[in-house]
Amino acid sequence: MSTTNLIDGPLPKAIPAALLPPSGNGVVHSHFSVKGDAGQSFRNWQERMGPVYDVQPPSARAMDTFHASVTRHSIEQLSLLEIHTGANLAVRSLARVSTESIDDISFSLFLEGRPAQYLGGRSGKASAPPDAAPAVLALDMAQACTIHSFDSRMLLLFAPRKSVEKFIPDASSLHGRWLRAEQPLLRLLCDHLLAVRRDISVLSAKKMQADLDTALQILVTAYGRQAGLDGNGQAAVRAAVYAQVRRHVQSRLHDPMLSPESVLESLHLSRASVYRIFQEDGGIAAYIRNQRLRAAARQLMVNPRIDILPLAFNLGFNDASTFSRAFRMAFDITPRDLRKTALEQPFNLYGKSRFSTHDEINMLAT
Template identity: 30%
Template structure:
């Protein structure tokens, strides 16, 4: 996902007081720069919601990268090509910014060997193309092979009718071999070619339609839309999710309690939360994610007290789970400069000096 900022100035207002849509376009290309400056320039320009993690050797090689970025109303649409690159959104960075968009990534071409890693949630997910979704409120690392793709940033609230909890989209992918995905990729490619010549109103209307179609495709793939059975699954999923959120600080919260309280079958619960690694993993993830927020919001509160309040049986259990999920101890998230960009900057500086 391109590391671009997702905050824009207010839309211009016409004389009648109605916001007037505009398209703000920026293009950046490192291809004309000297080879030893290409990756440096990309790192400098792409400061935003993720950290870029190049290796020392990559700084001395040619690096191709260009991006056309369009701000259209509440959306950010970025058409991008890069050579191989690793992007990381850590829990430390999440704790320091307010970027909470949902992001749809649409591959224009195959990119075998690319993969997503979800700290504290699931194992790596191999990618070969198609479409995948990321929630900027959750950590993710994206190792991307050379390819052209589009990234669409959108407000999570606009998905509420289909995914009441937008975080459930995090890490979902749609195979490039599905007919619906091939159609959607074609729509996105066509839009990317036409947007320089479109009126702001037409561009906004078309982009919104594309976003809703992609959302529907994710809902169909998750079995939450398309039939009476899908409606029942959606209602059960929403009830289970709400119950977990409401009782997250209860140390007795467990999958068994959810099943017994809501009268759901264990196979149903398993299928509903299979994408999360199971209901137990979903509960653990939510507790750790809430702990990260509370550690930053309440720096004077003892670490173990936050762990106990979120249902962990001991301080050591909490620390061990937090470190396993996020690669750091709970108290480290409170330290300034705790994200990985510092490490990337150190490598870049050292290479420049050499």
């Protein structure tokens, strides 16, 4: 028999954070859980996670025996979720992220069970996940992804992009990247967040805010070290150069003359230094191409009647076939198929053309 436990309201209702009853310490708190068989638990979980992810069963058996729970604590722009879940696939499609305004960065700290498999924006290609917990997976909620979760327990921190980019020049570069157990700061992060979760019912709102800010600083420091953006004045210079190049590229995506060479010449930078800074992005040429492809996806979703050939030319591609191949390689869908999706579904499944980040996070456990 399937059972559903919902503290803050009936399942179909999504209550804005401002209307949720705060806990005694002023922190917004909610809990939702499912347990049972015959697939009802999984369907309830699909509906609950629907505002953020399209959740799919990895097998019929997994659907029949599914169990999960999520507990959320939110303060200001930060949310900490504790999630226990059975096996599932969580998908944010290109069509979906192109029409929503969610742009938080999420950090999933896997504590028990097998860490999830990050499949990128395409269902067939996996990055190598860590062998065991603890491990952290960063995701840019503005980018497409597919996550294969197993029976596991995790703590999930949602942070605003602007908070992350105080330390990491381009937060989108974190998408799909892991912190593994052997990295020194990971144990510190585990101890810190577990203490926050244990004491959260007695923490003041001010103390919780400070503790979550500390957790975020540990995370961005660890990822910064991984990308070579940590340490001294040299790291600050690297961060400034990254931001300078990013601004230059974003303002010239439709310029047919935009190229690695034009960037280096315009900004008076050395090829070797820029290559090192953009190494995690596959190099400056790959960065430019990926930003152009993301811009194309957004334009196709916003204006699906646009002709693909002029769009490709305007974004620096020499012909439609080259553009289509690159687009499919990046997103596992062709431009024509994405345009067809946009024409058939001009609004998302929840009756809105756009959500805000915190509207969607609030729906997870309300």
